[in-house]
Amino acid sequence: MASYSTNEFKSGLKFMLDGDPCSIIENEFVKPGKGQAFNRVKFRNLKTGRVNERTFKSGDTVEGADVIEIDLEYSYNDGEFWHFMDPNTFEQYAADENAIAESKDWLKEQYTYTVTLWNGSPLLVSPPNFVNLAVVETDPGVRGDTSSGGGKPATLETGAVVRVPLFIEIGEVLKVDTRTSTYVERAKD
Amino acid sequence: MSGKDWQPSATIETLKRRAQLLADVRRFFAEREVMEVDTPVLSQAAPTATYLDSFKTYYQPPGSQALPYYLQTSPEFAMKRLLAAGSGDIYQIARVFRNGESGRLHNPEFTMLEWYRPALDYYGLMQEVDDLLQQLASLPAAVKMPYHLAFQQYLQIDIEQADTAMLRQTALTAISHLPADWQTDYNGWLEMLMSELIEPELSQLGRPVIIYDFPASQAQLAKVYTNSEGISVSARFEVYAGGLELANGYDECLDAAELRSRFEADNRHRIEQDKPPMPIDERLLAAIEQGLPPCSGVALGLDRLLLLMADKTALKNVLSFGFEHS
Numbered sequence: 289m290a291s292y293s294t295n296e297f298k299s300g301l302k303f304m305l306d307g308d309p310c311s312i313i314e315n316e317f318v319k320p321g322k323g324q325a326f327n328r329v330k331f332r333n334l335k336t337g338r339v340n341e342r343t344f345k346s347g348d349t350v351e352g353a354d355v356i357e358i359d360l361e362y363s364y365n366d367g368e369f370w371h372f373m374d375p376n377t378f379e380q381y382a383a384d385e386n387a388i389a390e391s392k393d394w395l396k397e398q399y400t401y402t403v404t405l406w407n408g409s410p411l412l413v414s415p416p417n418f419v420n421l422a423v424v425e426t427d428p429g430v431r432g433d434t435s436s437g438g439g440k441p442a443t444l445e446t447g448a449v450v451r452v453p454l455f456i457e458i459g460e461v462l463k464v465d466t467r468t469s470t471y472v473e474r475a476k477d
Numbered sequence: 478m479s480g481k482d483w484q485p486s487a488t489i490e491t492l493k494r495r496a497q498l499l500a501d502v503r504r505f506f507a508e509r510e511v512m513e514v515d516t517p518v519l520s521q522a523a524p525t526a527t528y529l530d531s532f533k534t535y536y537q538p539p540g541s542q543a544l545p546y547y548l549q550t551s552p553e554f555a556m557k558r559l560l561a562a563g564s565g566d567i568y569q570i571a572r573v574f575r576n577g578e579s580g581r582l583h584n585p586e587f588t589m590l591e592w593y594r595p596a597l598d599y600y601g602l603m604q605e606v607d608d609l610l611q612q613l614a615s616l617p618a619a620v621k622m623p624y625h626l627a628f629q630q631y632l633q634i635d636i637e638q639a640d641t642a643m644l645r646q647t648a649l650t651a652i653s654h655l656p657a658d659w660q661t662d663y664n665g666w667l668e669m670l671m672s673e674l675i676e677p678e679l680s681q682l683g684r685p686v687i688i689y690d691f692p693a694s695q696a697q698l699a700k701v702y703t704n705s706e707g708i709s710v711s712a713r714f715e716v717y718a719g720g721l722e723l724a725n726g727y728d729e730c731l732d733a734a735e736l737r738s739r740f741e742a743d744n745r746h747r748i749e750q751d752k753p754p755m756p757i758d759e760r761l762l763a764a765i766e767q768g769l770p771p772c773s774g775v776a777l778g779l780d781r782l783l784l785l786m787a788d789k790t791a792l793k794n795v796l797s798f799g800f801e802h803s
Contacts, residue, residue: 295579317580320672321715321722322697324528324665325578328654328673341654346577 289352294327294344302334302355305342309334309353309406317346334404334411337390353406360403362395370395372403372410383410391415393448394466415466420475421445422461426452442471486799491787495795498783499570501613502590509605511566511592516555518572522758523547524554525743526697527750530576532585547755548574551776552591553698554761557729560593560772561764568592570779581791582721584780584800593774599712599728602773603687606716606724609777610685614786616718619685625708627688631678632670636692637708641666648673664694680720689714698736699727716777719785726775733766 292303297315304310314330325346332339334355344350360372360381369382381403387410391401394415404412426442442452442462450464452471461475485492503513521544523531529550535543549555552571559567573589594602603621610616628634634647644666649655652673661669679686689712693701696711704710712728730736737757744754783795793799 295577315580317578317583318672319528319578319583320668321695321725322526322528323668324661343652343655343659 289354291349291351293349294346297327297329297344302353303331303350304353305331305333305350308336309355309411311355313339334406335386337412354408355404355406355411357402357404359400361398361400363397365395370413372401372413375400381405381410383413387411388413391466393469394419394421394446394464396421396446417465417467418463418472419466420461420463421448423452423456423458426456426458428457482802485797486793486802487795487797491783491789491795492797494787495783498613498779498786502568502570502609502779505609505613506568506592509566511568511594512564514556514559514564514567514569515571516549516552516559516569518549518574519546520549520554520758521546521756522554522760523755524550525740525747525755525757527743527746527752530578530752531755532574532576550575551589553774553776554758556591556593556774557761557769558764560595561767561769566592566594566596579800582781582784584792584796586800586803587792587796588779589776590779591774591776593729593772595770595772597773599689599714599726599773602726602728602775603689603714606726606775606777607685607687610716610718610723610782614782616785617684619687619716619718620682621687621689623690623704624688624692624710625690625706627675627679628670631675634670636667644670664692667692667695676717676720676722679717685716685718685723687714687716691715696730696739697727698730698739700730702728714775721781721785722778723781723785724775724777726773728773729769729771731765731769731771733762736765737762 292301297312299312299314301312302309310331310333312329312331316328317325318328319325327344327346328341329344330339330341358374361375363371363373369384370388372381372383388395391413399419402414403410421444423442424445427440438454439451440454441449442456443449448469450469450471452462463472463475465472506513531550532548534546536546537543551573552569556567556569569591571589571591572586574586576585579585597605607619611618625636628636632647641663648666648669649657690704690710691713693709693711696713699711699713701709701711714726715722716724740757747754780792780795784792787795789795
């Protein structure tokens with residue numbers, strides 16, 4: 289794997305730190321007074337998902353991480369692993385509980401997810417920003433109430449629970465924002 | 478090249494503000510009868526400061542050996558030669574160059590406003606910087622605080638007593654993103670504490686802050702003197718505003734022999750750091766030897782000031798073309 293010097297640091301660069309693959313979020317070049325320069329780097333540990341900061345001397349090098357992002361289709365869960373497939377090559381990938389933690393509530397068969405692979409194995413499964421999911425459980429709809437005020441909980445087919453307007457009925461398909469777990473609108477056919 | 482790559486990195490509106498700022502600076506100094514000068518960008522000598530890297534280039538006389546020249550990192554040396562020649566109060570809006578300094582708040586070439594005032598002492602010059610910021614950038618009046626007091630107030634450290642080991646301990650405990658094996662020297666730890674712990678506190682004050690009386694070990698080209706509390710300090714100040722380091726000023730050291738020994742110490746430090754030693758500016762030392770009038774001088778980053786005024790986040794947004802698109 290290539291190594292990178294601090295002057296090549298930029299957001300999105302994948303590198304190894306203390307044995308974990310990380311992705312740079314922000315890189316700030318700092319030069320205090322007329323002193324020695326350093327880089328203050330904000331990064332995400334791709335294994336734990338945690339955001340951290342670390343200081344590097346300007347000119348230091350880090351080892352690149354063999355991390356790529358690909359789009360995969362979710363197939364099924366066998367109780368231990370969640371299986372994904374590359375729709376072009378039909379290659380299969382098994383993700384563990386840690387990798388799907390962020391998207392567990394949004395996994396639906398045949399939907400496409402962005403999967404981060406480290407050394408060829410799924411490290412992180414990210415849901416799309418918006419998904420369309422059917423309501424499987426909610427209180428009966430209130431006829432004629434189309435105002436946005438109030439609301440009620442609704443359980444979706446993936447198990448996620450979101451607040452929805454009172455007029456929503458079981459069986460309806462909703463567009464949901466996965467970043468905030470909020471209802472956006474009724475899905476358009 | 479993408480289709481928009483040729484475009485300026487600042488808006489035309491920001492460039493108008495830039496033009497206005499330059500005009501305001503010139504009026505500010507004209508009213509105070511300070512003379513505008515311009516000095517060479519290319520010099521045969523260069524500053525020796527360890528962490529200041531000059532761009533090096535060559536003049537090629539036809540048919541003979543190429544001669545090394547350096548792009549100025551500030552117009553300081555040439556301006557001091559003018560002062561020694563009797564120029565009186567002078568200022569310059571100079572394009573300066575620093576190798577290896579590129580980032581959100583750094584551009585390897587930038588615009589420096591530098592001025593020298595034989596008519597003013599150190600405190601008078603701090604006040605003039607404060608006046609300039611208030612008049613040209615509508616900033617509130619600055620708070621002035623001695624360096625040792627900032628360390629006492631924000632870190633409960635008495636820097637008179639603190640040795641390298643104690644500064645290191647404080648930094649590693651308080652700065653969570655600093656790796657445990659970080660290595661630097663006494664001044665390096667002070668700078669780290671200043672930039673990572675004190676500066677963020679200063680930016681909370683909502684007004685510019687002038688930190689003065691830096692440790693004698695960070696004198697650079699400033700005079701070292703014993704302040705009213707009996708501490709040996711350098712007559713150097715730094716101006717911070719909006720989380721930015723904006724200006725650096727000195728009551729200038731007038732002792733050529735003292736400066737020569739600082740330059741030589743810098744060069745030894747450079748060699749220890751695997752950096753090439755720099756050619757000492759003998760013409761500067763000769764001018765100071767002959768007699769530099771007592772004076773104070775300050776250098777202010779004009780691009781950074783404009784960044785604050787225009788409320789932008791990256792230096793390239795106040796430059797017609799940032800370094801990556803130059």
